[in-house]
Amino acid sequence: MMRTRPLRVALLGCGVVGSEVARIMTTQAADLAARIGAPVELAGIAVRRPDRVRAGVPQELITTDATALVKRGDIDVVVEVIGGIEPVRTLITTAFEHGAGVVSANKALLAAHGAALHAAATAAGVDLYYEAAVAGAIPLIRPLRESLAGDKVNRVLGIVNGTTNFILDRMTSTGAGYSEALDEATALGYAEADPTADVEGFDAAAKAAILAGIAFHTRVTIDDVHREGLTEVTAADIASATRMGCVVKLLAICERAADGRSVTARVHPAMIPLSHPLAGVREAYNAVFVEADAAGQLMFYGPGAGGAPTASAVLGDLVAACRNKLADRTGVGESAYTELPVSSMGEVVTRYHISLDVADKPGVLAQVATVFAEHQVSIDTVRQQGKDGEASLVVVTHRAPDAALSATVDALRKLDTVRGVASIMRVEGE
Template sequence: MNRLEPVDPAKLAPLKVALLGCGVVGSQVARVITEQAEDLTNRIGCRLELVGIAVRNLDRDFGGLDPELFTDDAKALVSRDDLDIVIEVVGGIEPTRELVLTAIDHGASIVTANKALLAQDGEALFTAAESRGVDLYFEAAVAGAIPIVRPLRESLVGDEITTVMGIVNGTTNYILDQMTTTGADFDDALAEAQRLGYAEADPTADVEGYDAAAKAAIMATLAFHTRVRGADVYREGITSVTSNDIVLARKLGCVVKMLAVLKTDVQGAVSVRVHPALVPSSHPLASVGGAYNAIFVESRDAGRLMFMGPGAGGSPTASAVMGDLVTVARNRVRGVAGPGESVYAQRAMTPMGEVETRYLVRINVVDEPGVLAAAAAIFANHNVSVQTVDQSPAVARDGEDEEIAVLAMMTHQARESDLQAVVRELEERSFTRGTVEVLRVEGK
């Protein structure tokens, strides 16, 4: 039997790599490629050659990187026929989508951190990559340094995943953690997150849940072998979470977390949602603080798995990009491509109104006889069973004759549409003051 002789990496032509974007993540990736060239060659079996970096502005400090590598003509760079791999860390939809598709059309494999693009146009990208026989890897798109894409895409592909639930946005986790541990209100916690660089000047994508929804769509597509887009994800942000919610959660033995919740029901349909929720203090996700991310996976055979780590930042995200780069480069050396998009199942999507979970309903009511009984009857009339009731002492509001109490009613498992019917009727009743606040309860 003949043995294959090991190939000397020095005898192989280098793999040519182009980089789109050179911000916090891109600059870190470029430095690793250039400064750790020998180690990467040994790991891959071939040398990487960084041949171009596309940026919008050439009048900037390149941080010690070779200025000759930089160009402001990204289209020309990705149109080269000699590229092996294109790393995309620019973000956004256009012109990024066109640049990635152009690179694929010219035979380059792709490593990207672009969750928004994948959530919106993943089908087109995967179709193009498959037609050209190239790779599309995206570990950095979901949870920074946490390896979650590859476990869902490869390690657990022989198992049946039933639930993926996690904290996938470090900004919102930091804000809620500050509100819980220091008593800060939302605005102060957000300002501190911005000061520390955890939140952007415009934090909308984070605090309104758009970032988490895109990540949830990507994970659901992988976990359930069903194409899920960002628009398919039910989304609520954390801007309505108050200090009162935090205090009440603690009283109930819970904490408030911004969660992505992906589940299959008994019929096999898929629900994907992103919203703040109460999590019992005993649950593994409850102790995840600061800007960390954590993802909890349940499957038929493997059981319960937990993935945790830094979910954002230059170095953690660059680590995920480099992991994909080494894998894609190894595939190029071997002349193979990794797994493509697995969407054979195409399960039905459960409408949000049909989703079932538990709820904490907080109602400001006039403190008078019969109010609690009337409120409880509304729950019962809409098939929502109340598990516990907590009533705060009545307080007289300034300038008003009436005293107001707060009813906090925890439900058993209930359907979303039934719960919303309860909320509508409560808000129509004369004993209710203000809006009825609802937090879902997960992990119990």
């Protein structure tokens, strides 16, 4: 049953993920061959620093000329685990032009240029797979694209960044502030030296864009995603969430509008009830909740990062791409037929939890309530609390458009009796 010529794979990048991919391709070669129907071999590994020692990676395959590697003409599949936009975008396009399918773990690239890359893959008659780009080892893209292909997905709600989940989990379990929890995450290797992409939500926003596009069969780029990081989440916010029977998570939320005519995608910290399955996702784990018309509520949970878990997703795609190469076909590609537009954050319907520092005198609550009413925002609960001559008001609203909620907060800030807005956080998952 085996073809004589093995399938040839070029690996671009050999860091934490790439070296795991190379290791598994070597140690599991017989299983991969049996599952693919032909042996698969590493034809070359492009790296920036050829002198760096990589345990278990055949030194003779190492090259610094990635372009020459993808242009060889005998490469069946290119695995890209470099990251970033350039030179990767050019390398992948070149790989397509030379007849290679591509497996990528590159969320930033896919979230920015997914449509063009899919078009280039289709034009070349090859595959573009990227399961590893979202939530590491957790199968999400294939289930959304194929398992749920007969269903209508209405919402995707997920914890898709392990670093920020670790930080928030620590803040929740120890009462630590943001900086302290970030320091711990850095010390334990969960946060990078420059944590910006994680803590400012860029990483999660790229994943939200990819998930929204696939879930709603439309095109969503990272520029369409409303993004707020967690740097402003305070220990007081976490304590407020606890009092409400909630926990704070950095969520990626993709929703179909109630009228079905548009979609939204956003990343921000939010309170979710302790009873929600996502509330129990601890440390650096990821989990994604999917709500579909017929399926109901599904959840996918697992390690969202790390060398081996990400390599697992890469290798699943590699097996699929190799099988398709053998059969001279391509797998399920982009589906963007709905062409649903992406609405702005103002149109998202959500709830706010707002803590106000107010003057401790009669009539304040009435004033505050009037502001909410003027903006058509209905109040669910109010809790008043005195402290040292001042008072605090904690208001939780009913669902309303984000623009109305935001305008309400602006108007509250202008009230003389409101000394300050201590915190604002959305409440999700109810």
